[in-house]
Amino acid sequence: MPHAVEMTGISKYFPSSNVQANRGVNFRVQKAEIHALVGENGAGKTTLMNILYGLYEPDEGKILLDGQEVILRHPQDAIRCGVDMVHQHFKLVPSFSVAENILLGAEPGQAGFLRPAMENEVVRRLADSFGLPVDPQARVRDLPVGMQQRVEILKALQRDAQILLLDEPTAVLTPQETRELFDVIRNLAQRGRTIVFITHKLPEVMEIADQVTVMRRGEVVANNLVSETSIPELARQMVGREVLFRVVKKPAAPGSIVAAVKNLVVAGAGCYPAVKGVSFHVRAGEILGIAGVNGNGQEELVEAVTGMRPTEMGAVYLESHDITHLPVGERRAKGLAHIPEDRMSTGLNLKTTLDENIISTRYRLPEFSRRGFLLWANIRQFAEKIIKDLSVAAAHPGEGIDTLSGGNLQKIVIGRELSGDPRFIVADQPTRGLDVGSIEFVHKTLIEARDRGAAILLVSVELDEIRSLSDRILVMYRGRIAGELSANDATEESLGILMAGGKLAQVEKEA
Numbered sequence: 001m002p003h004a005v006e007m008t009g010i011s012k013y014f015p016s017s018n019v020q021a022n023r024g025v026n027f028r029v030q031k032a033e034i035h036a037l038v039g040e041n042g043a044g045k046t047t048l049m050n051i052l053y054g055l056y057e058p059d060e061g062k063i064l065l066d067g068q069e070v071i072l073r074h075p076q077d078a079i080r081c082g083v084d085m086v087h088q089h090f091k092l093v094p095s096f097s098v099a100e101n102i103l104l105g106a107e108p109g110q111a112g113f114l115r116p117a118m119e120n121e122v123v124r125r126l127a128d129s130f131g132l133p134v135d136p137q138a139r140v141r142d143l144p145v146g147m148q149q150r151v152e153i154l155k156a157l158q159r160d161a162q163i164l165l166l167d168e169p170t171a172v173l174t175p176q177e178t179r180e181l182f183d184v185i186r187n188l189a190q191r192g193r194t195i196v197f198i199t200h201k202l203p204e205v206m207e208i209a210d211q212v213t214v215m216r217r218g219e220v221v222a223n224n225l226v227s228e229t230s231i232p233e234l235a236r237q238m239v240g241r242e243v244l245f246r247v248v249k250k251p252a253a254p255g256s257i258v259a260a261v262k263n264l265v266v267a268g269a270g271c272y273p274a275v276k277g278v279s280f281h282v283r284a285g286e287i288l289g290i291a292g293v294n295g296n297g298q299e300e301l302v303e304a305v306t307g308m309r310p311t312e313m314g315a316v317y318l319e320s321h322d323i324t325h326l327p328v329g330e331r332r333a334k335g336l337a338h339i340p341e342d343r344m345s346t347g348l349n350l351k352t353t354l355d356e357n358i359i360s361t362r363y364r365l366p367e368f369s370r371r372g373f374l375l376w377a378n379i380r381q382f383a384e385k386i387i388k389d390l391s392v393a394a395a396h397p398g399e400g401i402d403t404l405s406g407g408n409l410q411k412i413v414i415g416r417e418l419s420g421d422p423r424f425i426v427a428d429q430p431t432r433g434l435d436v437g438s439i440e441f442v443h444k445t446l447i448e449a450r451d452r453g454a455a456i457l458l459v460s461v462e463l464d465e466i467r468s469l470s471d472r473i474l475v476m477y478r479g480r481i482a483g484e485l486s487a488n489d490a491t492e493e494s495l496g497i498l499m500a501g502g503k504l505a506q507v508e509k510e511a
Contacts, residue, residue: 002067004194005029010061012047017403019394021047023218034195036205039215039238040435041407042393045198049165053085054078084161086152088168094141098134099123102155126158146177163194171433182208200435202231239437249447252471255284258455259424264314266300274300276479282455289458289470291495297479298459302428306338307331335423339430347413350402354395355383358416386415407438425456463492477501
């Protein structure tokens with residue numbers, strides 16, 4: 001029986017960035033299989049899937065679907081051949097309803113007029129048939145991320161996709177949403193759909209996939225049955241060396257209080273409080289972790305501390321200075337650094353060059369500007385130093401960064417933010433969407449900053465990350481601090497109880 005997908009000898013070169021993204025790639029997927037595609041950031045996974053989806057044309061090689069060679073010059077060609085893709089960053093119209101997004105371009109109507117009632121009924125039947133309930137009339141902008149992803153999947157199924165490409169589908173999902181997505185994927189495979197699952201999260205590969213292909217530096221280096229491999233083996237194949245899965249650190253030696261938040265109240269959507277009277281402090285030489293399910297006030301807290309969102313009540317202090325109402329630039333001048341959750345839109349400007357990005361928060365410093373003029377020779381030296389010290393692959397001073405992988409983009413952000421040894425570092429989801437090698441680098445860099453005496457506020461939904469990096473842990477629930485634990489006392493169970501709104505007394509009772 002022919003493979004559902006067979007790509008042979010696929011090569012793709014991007015001359016603008018001098019990157020050979022794919023080099024003679026052979027990739028095969030059986031029908032009704034859940035096939036994981038893994039590799040470091042920049043290994044060529046997404047490029048290969050973009051070729052299969054018709055976004056790029058390969059320089060060499062051929063594509064066969066169900067044994068028939070096809071030419072895919074545009075996504076519409078792929079969709080006609082039964083291939084569809086759910087991108088990491090969703091392609092939805094926020095102001096449209098669920099039904100309008102799913103049926104965009106294929107709206108049922110009569111005599112040239114749209115009929116919303118008919119659209120809603122079509123979508124309701126589609127959703128029920130696949131066991132993916134949605135509200136057809138809901139506005140996409142009002143939906144949680146997991147439900148938006150469900151809309152993307154239904155949009156592909158409405159177009160009768162037989163081969164579904166999922167690019168980093170769990171990168172922005174909560175653990176509960178991830179479990180629901182896996183149920184959806186298993187159901188689709190049981191009904192004959194073929195799933196290609198691009199991910200960095202190796203435990204997810206072991207849980208959901210039948211087969212796994214590993215890419216490194218644009219080439220396929222391994223193909224394994226999931227039942228015959230392991231997480232350490234996959235990590236070694238991805239990175240080309242053994243990877244440390246535990247954080248190596250010496251005990252913290254906390255010093256004086258560097259940053260403090262007192263009775264902070266911050267408005268969220270609709271002017272309702274998202275942060276409700278939160279207080280804490282962070283000492284020099286320690287990492288304070290904040291755990292919690294997304295949407296419990298962490299985003300608003302980080303934005304208030306870093307100056308991106310106004311506060312309603314309370315105060316923020318840095319080195320005993322009240323910075324509550326200071327603009328972002330002045331907070332930075334006093335020693336604050338910010339590794340934002342969204343490197344693509346908040347951390348970087350992908351339309352400008354590497355040089356411009358690495359001085360975007362530092363261009364007023366005397367080493368980079370004088371009398372209003374930028375000192376480009378110094379900026380170029382700084383860019384070269386970051387590229388060398390952080391091993392930013394495929395990056396070149398003076399060139400654009402829009403083709404760099406997520407891990408390399410994160411290295412640019414970290415290199416910029418940690419230069420100058422800031423006193424207070426706010427790291428918000430610093431490893432989201434990164435591969436195992438990049439995660440290892442980020443963890444090592446944060447520990448080194450802690451050991452140099454920085455105070456670090458770490459916000460993450462990854463409990464393993466919180467537990468392994470933090471010296472103290474706070475849990476946020478519905479805008480408040482639900483409890484505090486030392487890193488030594490924090491278990492997944494105790495953190496889970498606090499994240500669900502339980503009390504520390506319950507943790508002690510059940511211990």
